[in-house]
Amino acid sequence: MDNLSNYLILSAVLFSIGTIGVLVRRNIIVMFMCIELMLNAVNLTFVALSRHLGNLDGQVFVFFIMTVAAAEAAVGLAMFIAFFNNRESIDADDASLMKW
């Protein structure tokens, strides 16, 4: 089905954009948003395929991914706040305590 291909291609494009974003941005929050973008790209794939196959499992999966994303946002953002409080910065390059 052509329609499905479109969705999948769109999803791949969004995913790649998200990847580039994670790799090139220095702001942690933006990186985090790009990760959300990647997750959403995957979600789109799930929903499209679910629709195509006539099976709701994929959509349930999307539901779980959303839940995880929500949890991730809560914890992640809390960490960013903590990080900012310690370092006065939100730049990923400043987080290098794990360095050798």
Add this chain to the structure above:
Amino acid sequence: MDISTIFFTIVSVVAVVSALLVVTCKNPINSALSLILTFFCLATFYAMLEAPFMAAIQVIVYAGAIMVLIVFTIMLLNIRADANKKSFHNVPLGIVVGIITLLTAGSFLARGKVSDLPGQITPNIIHQVGHTELIGAVMFTEFILPFEITSILLLAAIVGAVILAKRNLS
């Protein structure tokens, strides 16, 4: 070219452009707003894919809850584009990896085969029974265990977020 294809094209262009804006905008608040736009586009797609419940959730959870949280954080930390500071690094290499990712995904799509077996959930059934009910039925029968585990995960996330934020604010 029927109307749905045109609509799909328009919305997908908006989605891609807004996604690019997320990556390119120097100011994080702009990125966040662009991301919200992308999420709305995706919600549109879900609706087009006969998944109204997912569309609703997409708007409520992502655009509503998560993005509000992110915007709130940005505002709280008072982050703005700093002209003196670089907001990008390794751009060419990033683009190369992105393109390779795209190519890889493309070749997946090109080579992979999607089975054409029709499932039981046709648009008709969705219209008759209702999407939400269908999802709910699956969620609370077949996926009850993951569902419960997810709820524990959320609980843990709440506790974790509280502790993380609290300890460092004091």
Add this chain to the structure above:
Amino acid sequence: MFDNVWLIPLFPLIGFLINGLLGKKIKNETVIGGIASLAVFGSFIVSCKTFLGLISLPADKRVVDVKIFSWITAGNFNADIAFLIDPLSCLMILIVTGIGFLIHIYSIGYMHGEDGFYRFFAYLNLFIFSMLLLVLGNNLLLMFVGWEGVGLCSYLLIGYYFKKKSAGDAGKKAFVMNRVGDFGFLLGIFGLFWYLGQNHNVWTVQFTELSNSAHLLPTGGIVTFITLCFFLGATGKSAQIPLYTWLPDAMEGPTPVSALIHAATMVTAGVYMIGRMSYIFVRAPETMVVVAVVGACTALFAATIGTAQNDIKRVLAYSTVSQLGYMVLAMGVGAFTAGVFHLMTHAFFKACLFLGSGAVIHSMHGALHHVHSHDDAQDMRNMGGLKKYMPLTFLTFLIATIAIAGIPGFSGFFSKDEILWQAFANPLHGGLNTFLWAMGAVAAGLTAFYMFRLVFMTFFGETRIKAGAEKYLHESPMVIVIPLIVLAALSIVGGYVGIPKLIGDVFGGIPNYLEHYLHPVFANANAYMAAHAHTAHHSHALEWGLMGTSVVIALIGISIAAFLYLVNPTLPAKFTATFPGLHRAVYNKWYIDELYDFVIVNPCKTLGRFLWRGFDVVVIDGLVNGVAHVVMAFGGVVRYLQTGQVYSYAWTMAFGVVVIIGYYLFK
């Protein structure tokens, strides 16, 4: 008839348990001492009953095994808790419980007021128990239990005054040296068990069975090895060269202990063991040579050291070593009966001597204590003239001394002379015999010399004790004196059970009771010797002549002692001044202890330190830690890959994902 044999060791064990566990609470010395003595007395009564039961049997039936329970069973190996009642073990239990009882009584008086009174009696009872196990055990393993048990009690009792470092050292030395012997004993058991089992399918450690299968053993070869191992055990326990040095040090223990353990009973265990396994020893002629030579050398060597000691107990200790040498010599020349005979007489007179010296020390100690003097109460140079203060002690001491010196009519004469005669006339060692006899005879002379030197220095002459102390010298209480009298009496009459045939014939054919009595025990060995060695016939005149010679030598020894220490007391000092090197060497026991320290003890410690600090820590741990360091060094290099930057991890991950997916897509 022997159903209640198990009571013999049980009584002292009960005594040990009562005093050991409750003694501290009892506190009353009479009760504690009474319990302990009563326990041994009970054993003595049962022993007497057993003895009477045994001699009522016909001579060839006098070997009875009494099994109590099965102890260790594993595969072919079986050892029971079982007792062997035969003339030899019966004689031994009589000696052990009899003399043991007397010494218990004595100890009540001697140990009066000592710290840990109950401990002393508990140990003493434990010792009697172990010794009874040793002599009664019907198999090698049970004998070994008693063997180590007496060693242990000896350790505990030598170290009785544990606050004194020298006491602790002496105890440890005794135990370790005995352990060296035990090592030999163990190897002997292994060898015997394995050889008979492997080659003849006789898997046993039981004496009666061993005796029955002794004919399966070859002459020499493996049996030499086995018997040498056993003999090593005997040298440890019976303080023979090279393992004798612990016994003089063992005098750190209380005097009753020296009398009971280090004179009368325990130290004779080696002799007993050789006698018990005589049928195996005679099948190893080389071992018999070694046994005889070691015995003779010890007898002579220890006697030389005894001549120059000033500590009253040390003189007696070297005398014990020397007398044990006689017994071992007797065993080595195949005169088993004579050896056991001397064991018995020696038990009487040496116990008497030790207890007498204990009475002297006790009195001296009290007297010196009264005048707050720190003079050594055991040093004979501080004594002298004691006979008028302690007449009974002196009398008994003198009797025992005459007995040990080998004056005819006293017990020591019969047994010692028998040994010397057998050393000369035995059929085993050929040309060596004359030497053995000569060494024994010289040692007899030296014995007479140093024993009378002791008597003269202690009881005769002027009183050399610190001025003012002499009025506190007194005869000991009856509880101490009565055992002395009993033992002195035994020292006289004890010899008459074994009158040599030569003398017996003169007095109308008095038989040698002891030889008849012990005959079944040594029949096996004697039969073998009779078959394999031709007995040379010596004339009666020669025997009389040798007997006379040894008496004359003894008398000469006494005369010299009298001359040097009674008539002309300044001579010894002059003698010492003339030959200072010789005197110092003898006085310092020929520096054997120092030699052992230098050759064995110190190298062992050095080796231990080297193995620990050098090998364990440096080599092995060095290797282990070295490996760890290599790994850490590698990690130190590799860790620089960790930049700590989020994006670099993201890069790596993206790259990895691409590579992996690409591989699956394009493979």
Add this chain to the structure above:
Amino acid sequence: MSNILSLMTFLPIAGVLLLLFIPKDSKGVLRTVAFLTTVATFVVSIPVLTGFQTIADFQFVENVPWIAAGPFAMRYNIGIDGITIWLVILTTFIMPIAVLSTWTAVEDKVKEYMICLLLLETGMLGAFLALDLFLFYIFWEVMLIPMYFIIGIWGGKNRVYAAVKFFIYTMVGSLLMLVALIYLYLLGTKAGITDFSLVHFFSLNVDPATQTWLFLAFALAFAIKVPMFPLHTWLPDAHTEAPTAGSVILAAILLKMGTYGYVRFAMPLFPEATAQFTPLIAVLSVIGVIYAAFVAMVQEDVKKLVAYSSVAHLGYVMLGLFSLNEQGVTGGMLQMINHGISTGALFLIVGFIYERRHTRLISDFGGLAKQMPIFTVIFMIVTLSSIAVPGTNGFVGEFLILIGAYESSLRWYTIIAASGVILAAVYMLWMFQRVMFGELENPKNQKLEDLNAREIAIMVPLIVLIFVIGVYPNPFIEKMTPSIKKVIAQAKVQQTTAQAVSEAQPVAAPAEAPQAATQPAAH
């Protein structure tokens, strides 16, 4: 009750669950619960002993499917036989004592400590009972972790080094064992074995060349645990640093895992390799006995001295096991129990004085006999048991080992090993003398208190056992005999030819010695 073994094994886990719900500050309750759990475990183990039949088969067997993952089929297969019966009883017996021993010594993180002890008990019991190789491996590793924490958290000054050393040493061995185990399983699948069951592998015929490698892998893991010279250096460190209970358990039970591993796995599974390596193992055992004795002699730290004496004792055990005759193996098995009791007791004793004086240096003591009479008596008895004085348990075991080894082809090693009895007396008595005898010079020692009721209660059962085994060992031996015979038959099954040669020339035995001596060099 058909699943009494499971009940026994997992009862400590139930105790752990209970402990989790107790606040960490109520130390008394925590200790009591842990103690009662171990006592309950011991009580549960008693029916196992009384219901144990003197036969060679595994008893109280439980065998249910557990994990079926692709080609691997692991089963929950546990059972008990004569080899393990006393080891299991020893474990359940020692644990309450171990808990009691650090009643007051451990004040910090009591909850975690007790949890570690209980987990350790489950691990040890499971490892002894497992009849499935994979299950065994799991329990083997389960034991490791609590012990690591016990040493690393509640240990002495140098605890982290000791804990890591212990962990890595053991891990190296067990990883090799895992590899060998999987390889063995794959061999088994070719022969039609579909699970990890030990009984099935016994019937597997592995060709000698493969046996060599598999044996080496297993043997290394076990040799580290035993520990055999030269793999022993973790032991003194671990013992010295561990808290009393840790040392006691380590000495009494964990070390037995190594020797048990040889009897249960390495020897019956690879009989030809066993024959091939017997001289090497014997040489190492004998070196261990003598070497450890010499090193122990010059130690300044009481605990290290006892640790080295452990190495020497375990050297005897190994010698007995590899003599492969009934006396030797019985002696070895019995000596494992004896060592558990005696050395466990020695570590307890060291713990007592360490708790009072916070030092273990011999030179800091001296003259304690005057101050602590009860302690002296107990210490003396245990010392005597350790140096194998007849009448105590140590003698029976050591004697059987030596006589067994003497009968076997290991005769000449035995003679050297037997000289260890002298050295043992030297180092133990010397230590005893320096600690207990002499004048009470150090003022700090003059205020020492004698053992209290709890400490006496800990020691009395051990003392009783020391004498019971010493005087009447047959009941202990009888229960083991059928299983020991079976193990010997399995481990000797293909050795008949080799043995026939040695039996034919018993007198030529001396000629074997140089051969045997050169053999290790060849490997």
